[in-house]
Amino acid sequence: MGCSATKEEGTRPVCSADRYKLNFLGIYESFWDVRETSDIFKPQVPPRCIQLWDDPVLPTPRDCQSFRARIEGVHSLLLCKDPTQPDLNQGELDTSYLLTVIEKLTSQTNLIKHLIPNDALWEVHKKQEVYVGVVHCRVWRAGGWVDVYVDDSVPSVANSGGIRLLSYCHDKDELWLTFIEKAWARFWGGYTSIEYGYIHDTYLSLTGGVYDAIHLEKTRLKPGDIYFRIRRAISQGAIVGCAVSRKHDGVYGLTAGDTFTIEETYQVHTQRGKEIHLLRIRDPLGYTLWKGPWNLNGNEWASLPPEHGDILTSVNDQEFIMAFRDVIAYMEYVCICSLTPVVDQDGNKPVQLRYCTHVFGEWLGKTAAGSKKLLDNPKFSFTIPSRGFSKDQAPVSVGVSLLQFCKDRLEDRVPITLRIFKARQQKQGMLIEEVGETFEQGFQQTLRTLRLRPGRYMILPHTAKMNTERHFLLRLYTEFPLKSIKWIPSTEPLLLLKEDKPLNLKDLKCTLDCCEEVWGRWTEGLQGGYIYDRDFDLNPQIDISVPEGDELKQVIRFKVLKDWNSDDACLGFRLFRIGPEDNVPKETQWLFNNWDHTVRCRDGSIEGWEWDYLAPTFLVEPGRYCGILYNEKPGGSNTAFCIMVYSAVPLQIKGYNLGK
Numbered sequence: 001m002g003c004s005a006t007k008e009e010g011t012r013p014v015c016s017a018d019r020y021k022l023n024f025l026g027i028y029e030s031f032w033d034v035r036e037t038s039d040i041f042k043p044q045v046p047p048r049c050i051q052l053w054d055d056p057v058l059p060t061p062r063d064c065q066s067f068r069a070r071i072e073g074v075h076s077l078l079l080c081k082d083p084t085q086p087d088l089n090q091g092e093l094d095t096s097y098l099l100t101v102i103e104k105l106t107s108q109t110n111l112i113k114h115l116i117p118n119d120a121l122w123e124v125h126k127k128q129e130v131y132v133g134v135v136h137c138r139v140w141r142a143g144g145w146v147d148v149y150v151d152d153s154v155p156s157v158a159n160s161g162g163i164r165l166l167s168y169c170h171d172k173d174e175l176w177l178t179f180i181e182k183a184w185a186r187f188w189g190g191y192t193s194i195e196y197g198y199i200h201d202t203y204l205s206l207t208g209g210v211y212d213a214i215h216l217e218k219t220r221l222k223p224g225d226i227y228f229r230i231r232r233a234i235s236q237g238a239i240v241g242c243a244v245s246r247k248h249d250g251v252y253g254l255t256a257g258d259t260f261t262i263e264e265t266y267q268v269h270t271q272r273g274k275e276i277h278l279l280r281i282r283d284p285l286g287y288t289l290w291k292g293p294w295n296l297n298g299n300e301w302a303s304l305p306p307e308h309g310d311i312l313t314s315v316n317d318q319e320f321i322m323a324f325r326d327v328i329a330y331m332e333y334v335c336i337c338s339l340t341p342v343v344d345q346d347g348n349k350p351v352q353l354r355y356c357t358h359v360f361g362e363w364l365g366k367t368a369a370g371s372k373k374l375l376d377n378p379k380f381s382f383t384i385p386s387r388g389f390s391k392d393q394a395p396v397s398v399g400v401s402l403l404q405f406c407k408d409r410l411e412d413r414v415p416i417t418l419r420i421f422k423a424r425q426q427k428q429g430m431l432i433e434e435v436g437e438t439f440e441q442g443f444q445q446t447l448r449t450l451r452l453r454p455g456r457y458m459i460l461p462h463t464a465k466m467n468t469e470r471h472f473l474l475r476l477y478t479e480f481p482l483k484s485i486k487w488i489p490s491t492e493p494l495l496l497l498k499e500d501k502p503l504n505l506k507d508l509k510c511t512l513d514c515c516e517e518v519w520g521r522w523t524e525g526l527q528g529g530y531i532y533d534r535d536f537d538l539n540p541q542i543d544i545s546v547p548e549g550d551e552l553k554q555v556i557r558f559k560v561l562k563d564w565n566s567d568d569a570c571l572g573f574r575l576f577r578i579g580p581e582d583n584v585p586k587e588t589q590w591l592f593n594n595w596d597h598t599v600r601c602r603d604g605s606i607e608g609w610e611w612d613y614l615a616p617t618f619l620v621e622p623g624r625y626c627g628i629l630y631n632e633k634p635g636g637s638n639t640a641f642c643i644m645v646y647s648a649v650p651l652q653i654k655g656y657n658l659g660k
Contacts, residue, residue: 020355020481024110025208025339031143033360034378034487040405040471041142046134047149053132055151058186064165066153068133069175087170088177090285092157095181097197097243099167100259101206101337102177103284104239111207114138114145116176137183140208142405143358143473148183165191180206188409197409199241199259200335201444210401210475212342212447213335216245216328220439226334227277227324231265236350238338242281245332252292254330258283262327262334263319266311270303277324280315290320292330341399341449341477351397353477357382357485362471363463366490370466371417375496375564377462379488381423381430382476386454395451399477402461403445405470415440415464416472418448423458428519428640428660429493429563432458440464458488493563493640500615503557510549510648512557518542518643520658527639528588530572530632531595536588538657539630542643543584545652548622555602556651559644560614560629566639570611575599575618575627584626585656591628599625 020028047053052068060066088099105111116137133152138145154175155165166181168174185191200211214226221229233240240262249256266278278294294300296315315321327334336342340353361378363369369376386393402418417440421432435457436450461472476482488494503512520540528538546554560573576594578584598606602617629643645653 024114026354027340028355028481029358030356030481031358031360032485035360035362035471037362037364037471039142040407041146043146044149046136046147047132049132049134050130051132053134053151054153055149055186058150058182058190060153060155061165061191063158064155065158066155069152069154088284089168089170091164091166091168091181092160093165093167093181093191094195094257095167095184095197096257096285097199097259098181098184098194098202099284100199100241100261101202101239102180104261105206112176115180115206135179135183137179139183139187139205141187141205142403142471143360143475145208146187148187150179150182150186152179154178193409196257198333198335199239199243200333200337201409203239203241203335203337204403204445207337207339209337209339210341210399210447210477211335211337211445212449213333213441213443213445215333215442216331223325223328226328227265229336230262230279230334232344233336233338233342234262234265236338236342238336238342240334240336242327242331242334245330248330251330252295252326253289255288258288260284260288264314265324266308268304268308268311271305272303278311279322279324279327280311280319281322281327282319284318286318288320290322292322292326294321294323294326296320341401341447343397343399343449344451351479353397353399353479355478355481357476357478357482359474359476359485360471361461361474362469364469368463368467368469370463370468372466374419374460374462375494376490377460379458379460379492379494380474380485381456381458381488382482382485383456384452384454384478385480385483393453395453396479397449398452399447399449400459401445401447401473401475401477403473403475404463405472406444413442413444414468414470415442416446417441417462417464418446419460419462420448420450420452421458421460423456425456426519426642428521428642429495430458430488431495431497431561431642433497434499490565493565495561495640495642496564496613497559497561497644498613498615500559503555503617510551510555512555512646512648514647514650516645516647516651516653518645518653518655518658520641520643520655520660522637522639522641523659524638526657526659527633527637528630530630531592534588536591536630537585539628540641540643540658541585541629541656542627542645543654543656544625544627544645546620546622546625546647547649547651549649551648553619553621554648555617555619557615557617557646558627559646560616560641561644562612562641563639564612566612566637570631571614572630572632573614573616573627574606575616575620575625577620578624578626580624582624582626584654586626586628 019030022028088103135150135152137148139148157163166178168178185194188194200213203211230240243259244254244256246256248254260281260283262279263282264280268276343351359380366376367378402416404416406412417438419438421434424431526538528535560571576598599618602619
């Protein structure tokens with residue numbers, strides 16, 4: 001599995017870029033495993049027999065009869081004869097979700113051959129070939145392809161006139177579909193366990209690709225954003241699926257749980273100028289007859305000018321037209337499925353994220369921290385290089401998938417979230433700032449696509465609740481090999497730069513474009529506690545000189561951070577006006593005497609006082625100032641801190657008692 005990790009934290013290896021290998025789908029893959037516990041999934045052992053094999057794990061149901069397909073190595077019977085026109089039929093089991101995905105994959109012959117490799121004939125003796133009726137299939141699970149073996153019996157419902165239990169092709173000599181569904185049943189624990197399901201999870205298991213699933217009732221996305229996501233995905237060759245919501249069973253001819261694919265989008269205008277978004281939707285089984293607005297005989301078509309008549313002529317027997325607003329109203333979810341993430345194109349040039357870096361991890365013990373103790377969760381850093389990949393530090397497309405390992409096909413899901421931070425390493429610790437929006441997902445996988453500038457980043461996957469232990473897989477998709485992917489140990493100091501409310505500077509003609517940083521560490525003898533402690537003056541102090549500017553007063557904003565991992569006391573910060581000849585650092589007696597004569601914050605408060613982050617803002621005249629950073633607990637905590645000073649003009653800043 002590529003790199004493997006030792007148990008000692010901080011000694012886990014760096015994932016190397018030279019480990020990428022090209023797979024049969026044209027994607028370069030590398031693998032890195034940092035788990036301490038073994039894989040929860042056990043592979044199926046290939047059957048070893050010298051006579052016709054009957055699978056004891058997946059026997060023919062009692063109410064069924066079966067015949068032996070006896071394929072005897074004639075592999076052509078396993079393949080779709082005309083993949084451009086698949087004619088699929090559902091058996092007695094309700095597996096429409098599976099057929100919806102398989103129908104879209106039949107044109108990818110190399111993928112179908114990978115699902116059913118060409119080794120149906122088994123050799124059990126060196127000098128003798130014995131047909132044993134074993135069919136070899138594959139399914140993708142938890143980062144890799146796993147082998148599934150089934151016998152060649154084809155079950156049908158007893159006394160039904162030959163109604164098959166499993167799905168089949170119109171040409172019943174084509175057995176590939178039946179055996180894929182049979183392997184699907186064995187993989188998930190039995191025939192009844194595969195009834196009903198999700199398009200996106202099925203696509204994941206049959207291709208190893210990714211999906212972006214949108215729960216239409218819970219999403220924070222605007223309908224217009226969802227529509228253009230669908231349109232963009234279809235233009236880039238992705239499979240877009242949807243499923244009828246259970247609470248709309250029977251509405252306009254819809255059946256709860258039925259799954260469809262969205263084939264095309266249309267943006268039309270009525271003769272009165274009203275814009276309408278329409279979708280052409282395909283039912284692979286041809287069962288659904290949409291009776292709502294914009295059905296094939298609907299009166300709505302009369303409102304369109306004649307040039308839109310080609311929309312109706314493009315609809316075949318298994319398709320219908322719906323307004324996008326009705327998809328939002330009656331469908332449970334929309335999912336975008338593709339081998340690699342669908343991203344915005346860079347101009348007219350398609351963006352292909354053909355490099356995939358797999359990172360296997362786990363939420364275990366302290367690292368199963370949930371959202372409450374966010375930075376205790378597993379953390380990884382990676383670098384986006386600039387040379388050769390990004391011009392003028394322009395952003396590049398990156399896709400990040402987080403997959404939780406689930407033992408059950410439909411249940412065993414927990415809400416998961418994927419957070420990404422811009423990271424900057426300093427001697428005292430790592431400064432991190434979250435980028436992009438974050439959504440909690442209740443699906444098996446969550447996917448984020450971002451435009452990131454060259455530099456270092458940190459990925460943090462987590463569950464919603466603490467103590468939720470399970471394995472996970474991170475997959476990073478890029479246009480180029482990633483370098484220097486590292487595990488971040490829990491001992492690494494992390495200073496989180498939070499997003500603050502924007503400053504209202506309407507009364508001042510300035511922007512805070514200048515930033516100075518003062519880094520330090522509270523160590524033994526350099527943590528003086530609160531003002532009533534005699535060693536208060538040992539706390540970090542900064543000397544600031546504010547020059548004349550265009551304004552009579554200057555806005556200065558401080559952002560004070562400390563190591564997230566520290567169990568120390570709350571932070572405090574005060575700013576004092578001092579004379580041009582005053583000495584810094586100030587002694588405890590001076591600080592005590594001037595404690596109530598501090599410079600007030602712009603909101604009128606005297607000091608900031610928070611657990612791990614402060615952002616006080618001051619409006620000051622030109623001159624010299626002394627700032628002091630402190631907490632209420634004296635002693636030596638060995639805690640890293642950073643004071644960031646934002647201003648409209650460059651400042652002269654010098655730090656004292658920084659513990660370097």
